[in-house]
Amino acid sequence: MNSKTIAATRSATNSSIAAGRLLVDGEWVTGQGKSIDIIDKFQLKAFATLMTASQPQVQHAVDSAHAAFRRGAPVAFERGAILERAAVLVEARMDDFVHVMQLEGGFTAADASGEVRRCIQTLKLSAEEARRLVGEVVPLAGAPNQAGRLAFTLRVPLGVVAAITPFNSPLNTVTHKVAPAFAAGNAVILKPATHTPLTACKLAEVLVEAGMPRGFLTVLLGSADVANWLLDDPRVRFFAFTGSTEVGRKIQQAAGLRRTQMELGSIACTILCDDAHLDIALPKIANAGYRKAGQVCTSVQLLLVHASILDEVKQRLAVLVQALPYGDPTDPKTVVGPVISEADAVRIDAWIQEAVDKGAQRLAGGTRQGAVVPPTLLASIDDTMKVGCSEIFGPVVCILPFTTLDEAIARVNATPFGLASGIFTNRLDDAFAAAQRLEVGGVHINETSSSRVDLMPYGGSKDSGFGREGPRYAVHEMTEERIVTFSTN
Numbered sequence: 001m002n003s004k005t006i007a008a009t010r011s012a013t014n015s016s017i018a019a020g021r022l023l024v025d026g027e028w029v030t031g032q033g034k035s036i037d038i039i040d041k042f043q044l045k046a047f048a049t050l051m052t053a054s055q056p057q058v059q060h061a062v063d064s065a066h067a068a069f070r071r072g073a074p075v076a077f078e079r080g081a082i083l084e085r086a087a088v089l090v091e092a093r094m095d096d097f098v099h100v101m102q103l104e105g106g107f108t109a110a111d112a113s114g115e116v117r118r119c120i121q122t123l124k125l126s127a128e129e130a131r132r133l134v135g136e137v138v139p140l141a142g143a144p145n146q147a148g149r150l151a152f153t154l155r156v157p158l159g160v161v162a163a164i165t166p167f168n169s170p171l172n173t174v175t176h177k178v179a180p181a182f183a184a185g186n187a188v189i190l191k192p193a194t195h196t197p198l199t200a201c202k203l204a205e206v207l208v209e210a211g212m213p214r215g216f217l218t219v220l221l222g223s224a225d226v227a228n229w230l231l232d233d234p235r236v237r238f239f240a241f242t243g244s245t246e247v248g249r250k251i252q253q254a255a256g257l258r259r260t261q262m263e264l265g266s267i268a269c270t271i272l273c274d275d276a277h278l279d280i281a282l283p284k285i286a287n288a289g290y291r292k293a294g295q296v297c298t299s300v301q302l303l304l305v306h307a308s309i310l311d312e313v314k315q316r317l318a319v320l321v322q323a324l325p326y327g328d329p330t331d332p333k334t335v336v337g338p339v340i341s342e343a344d345a346v347r348i349d350a351w352i353q354e355a356v357d358k359g360a361q362r363l364a365g366g367t368r369q370g371a372v373v374p375p376t377l378l379a380s381i382d383d384t385m386k387v388g389c390s391e392i393f394g395p396v397v398c399i400l401p402f403t404t405l406d407e408a409i410a411r412v413n414a415t416p417f418g419l420a421s422g423i424f425t426n427r428l429d430d431a432f433a434a435a436q437r438l439e440v441g442g443v444h445i446n447e448t449s450s451s452r453v454d455l456m457p458y459g460g461s462k463d464s465g466f467g468r469e470g471p472r473y474a475v476h477e478m479t480e481e482r483i484v485t486f487s488t489n
Contacts, residue, residue: 021050021051021201021221022053022057022061022218022219022220022221023201023204023208023217023218023219024057024060024061024064024218024220025060025061025064025214025215025218026064026208026213026214026215029057030051031050031051031052031053031054031057031221031222032051032053032054032056032057033051033052033053033054033057033222033225033226034051034052034222035049035050035051035052036049036050036051036052036194036197036221036223037049038050038103038104038195038197038198039104039195039341040103040104041103041104041105041106041329041337041338041339041340041341041371042106042327042328042329042330042337042338042370042371042372044342044370044371047103048198050197050221051221052194052220052221052222052223052226053220053221053222053226055225055229057220058220058226058229058230058233059229059233061189061218061220062160062189062230062233062235062236064214064215064218065160065187065188065189065215065216065218066159066160066187066235067215068187068213068214068215068216069157069159069160069186069187069215069216071215073157073182073185073186073187073213073216074213076130076131076133076185077130077131078211079127079130079182079183079185080127080128080130080131080183081127081211082127082182082207082210082211082212083123083124083126083127083130083179083182083183083210084123084124084127085210085211086123086179086206086207086209086210086212087120087123087124087127089206089209089210090116090119090120090123090203090206091116091120093202093206094113094116096202097112097115097116097119097171097199097202098112098113098116100198100199100202101115101170101171101196101199102329102330102337103198104170104195104196104197104198104199105167105168105170105195105196105199105340106293106329106337106338106339106340106371107292107329107337108329108334108335108336108337109329109330109332109334110291110335111291111292111329111337114291115169115170115171115172116171118172118454119171119172119175119203121454121455122172122175122176122179122454122471123175123179125454125455125471125472126175126179126180126182126183126471126475127179127183128471129180129183129184129471129472129475130182130183130184130475133155133184133185133475133479134155135152135153135154135155135481135482136152136153137150137151137152138151138152138153138483139151140485148487148488149485149486149487149488150485150486150488151483151484151485151486152483152484153481153482153483153484154481154482154484155184155475155476155479155480155481155482156185156479156480156482157184157185157186157478157479158184158186158237158238158259158478158479158480159186159187159235159237159238160186160187160188160189160235160236160237160238161177161181161186161187161188161189161236161237161238161239161240161478162188162189162191162227162230162236162238162239162240163177163178163181163188163189163190163191163240164191164227164239164240164241164242164243164251165177165190165191165192165193165200165242166193166242166243167193167195167196167295167340168292168295168296168297168340168393169242169296170192170193170196170199170200171199171200171203172454173242173469174190174192174199174200174203175203176454176469176470176471176474177190177240177242177469177474178190178203178207178217179471180471180474180475180477180478181238181240181474181478182212182216182217183471183475184475184478184479185479186238186478187215187216187217187218188216188217188218189218189220189230189236190204190217190218190219190220191219191220191221191222191226191227191230192219192221194221194222194223195340195341197221200219201219204217204219224247227251228254231251231254231255234258236258237258237259238258238259238260238261238477238478239251239255239258239259239260239261240260240261240467240474240477240478241260241261241262241263242263242264242297243263243264244264244265245264245265245417245463245464245465248262248264248465259477260467261459261465261466261467261468261469261474261477261478262465262466262467263297263419263458263459263460263464263465263467263469264297264417264419264460264463264464264465265297265391265417265463265464266297266298266391266417266418266419266420266460266464267301267302267389267390267391267415267417268297268298268299268300268301268302268417268419268420268421268449268450269300269301269302269303269304269411269412269415269421269422269449270285270288270300270302270303270304270421270422270423270424270448270449271304271402271405271408271409271412271421271422271423271424271425271434272285272303272304272305272306272309272313272424273306273405273423273424273425273427273430274306274308274309275425275426275427276309276424276425276426277424277426277446278309278312278313278316280424280446281424281446282313282316282317282320283320284447284448285300285303285317285397285448286317286320286321286324287448288300288422288448288449288450288451289301289303289321289375289395289396289397289448290321290324290335290336290375290395290397291335291450293336293337293338293339293373293394293395294336294339294375294392294393294394294395294396294397295339295340295393295394296450297419297464298419298420298448298449298450298451298452299393299449299450300397300422300448300449300450301387301391301392301396301397301398302388302398302400302411302412303317303397303398303399303400304400304401304402304408304411304412305399305400305401305402306401306402306403307401307402307403310399310401313399314363314379314399317363317377317397317399318363318364318377321363321364321375321376321377321397322364324336324375326372326374326375326395327369327372335375336372336374336375336395337372338370338371338372339371339372339373339393339394339395340371341371342370342371344371344393344394345368345370345371345372345373345394346368348368348373348392348393348394348395348396349368349373351385351386351387351390351392351394351396352365352373352376352378352387352396354385354386354387355378355381355385355386355387355388355398356378358382358384358385359380360378360379360380360381360385360387360398361378361379361380362376362377362378363377363378363379363399364376364377365377365378373394373395373396374395375395376395376396376397377396377397377399378396378397378398378399379398379399381398381399381400383414388400389415391417405430405433405434409433409434409437409438412438412439412440413437413438413439416462416463417460417462417463417464418439418440418441418460418461418462418463418464419440419441419442419449419459419460419464419465420440420441420442420443420444420449420450420451420452420460421434421438421440421442421443421444421449422443422444422445422447422448422449422450422451423438423443423444423445423446424446425445425446426446431445439461439462440460440461440464441457441458441459441460441461441464441468442456442457442458454470454471455470455471455472456470457469457470457472457473458470458473459473
């Protein structure tokens with residue numbers, strides 16, 4: 001994409017997203033809080049300035065969302081129809097969504113278009129779930145003295161749901177919270193990441209155009225103060241959060257007895273056994289380690305390699321990583337774009353240098369340029385290095401050897417996190433051992449830790465959080481069970 005195209009994209013971005021305003025009670029309004037600059041993550045220049053929500057505006061937003069819920073959501077069929085219409089509109093505007101994510105998120109065209117395609121699927125899956133909210137018959141006749149009595153359960157919405165979303169998936173993660181919440185009949189208040197709010201605003205525009213009823217979707221721009229004001233209002237019944245473990249703890253503590261879903265930090269590991277098919281495994285690992293510049297909670301950070309194939313894996317994977325084009329995300333050839341900010345790039349670069357200074361071997365990498373960190377492959381690391389014991393959230397993969405599967409499983413379980421792991425093996429006993437013993441929310445056999453399909457349950461354990469995304473599972477999280485009984489006398 002040349003400079004004229006980028007300039008045109010910026011102009012279209014600013015003009016087509018209601019100037020990045022707040023959506024409150026069905027109307028786009030200007031925020032009355034602080035101003036925030038939206039930065040082109042590659043050029044490191046502001047291309048839009050937005051106004052955040054003030055405390056009175058947050059109060060009004062909760063008032064309108066609560067009132068909308070009390071009026072009643074559309075029937076299940078219509079909720080599904082709205083989400084299906086939104087899927088069609090998103091598909092029709094794919095290029096527009098891609099351009100916005102390239103600017104504010106630093107996404108490559110492949111990463112951004114992947115977000116759009118997954119968003120479409122998530123909307124469609126949520127539409128299906130809206131139409132099949134089911135309970136079950138409870139056999140009361142099986143209890144003493146209950147003859148002639150009937151019982152069944154209903155799943156009912158909670159009320160107002162707050163969705164607090166991250167920068168690294170500004171479209172599909174937003175959809176994974178907003179669409180199931182509405183499918184279940186809740187009113188949703190969305191607070192997108194301050195780095196990437198424009199993509200969320202575009203999705204809100206689509207949902208409104210698709211028929212989202214007034215008050216059932218609110219968009220509030222802002223940072224921690226907006227989240228805190230939402231936490232202060234007991235009418236917000238559920239908090240769906242994706243972000244750091246530190247922030248998740250604070251939200252969980254403030255929520256009290258209210259329900260939450262937390263998708264938090266991770267040090268994602270993938271195990272490469274001695275019988276792995278390397279021609280299949282290594283390209284998958286390269287993709288999973290470096291897509292979105294490694295800024296995915298399940299990006300391969302620690303690659304545990306059986307000692308018998310260590311030298312071969314180091315040599316072959318280094319060649320793959322060195323060949324990854326990096327830099328300008330608007331260049332169609334680029335595979336690894338910038339990270340979310342120059343400050344994060346400086347941090348990641350410092351962690352790499354610390355590891356090298358302590359004896360790590362850099363098999364691939366290069367010199368940081370602004371917010372662009374070249375895809376880096378390290379070996380000979382240990383857990384005294386930050387790259388070995390903390391979440392990098394950048395384009396860095398670290399190779400560690402192991403000699404027995406027990407050793408590899410113990411290394412994975414030694415981290416405080418437990419989101420997902422992958423293992424490449426053709427031995428069923430090793431595959432089942434990993435599935436049963438890895439303390440994570442998802443174990444993927446002959447796939448990487450970053451293997452996810454949007455219809456599956458997705459979430460973690462330990463410091464990676466709790467609760468599950470995936471439309472069917474999220475709808476269950478965002479509803480509660482009600483028992484109904486009938487007596488015939």
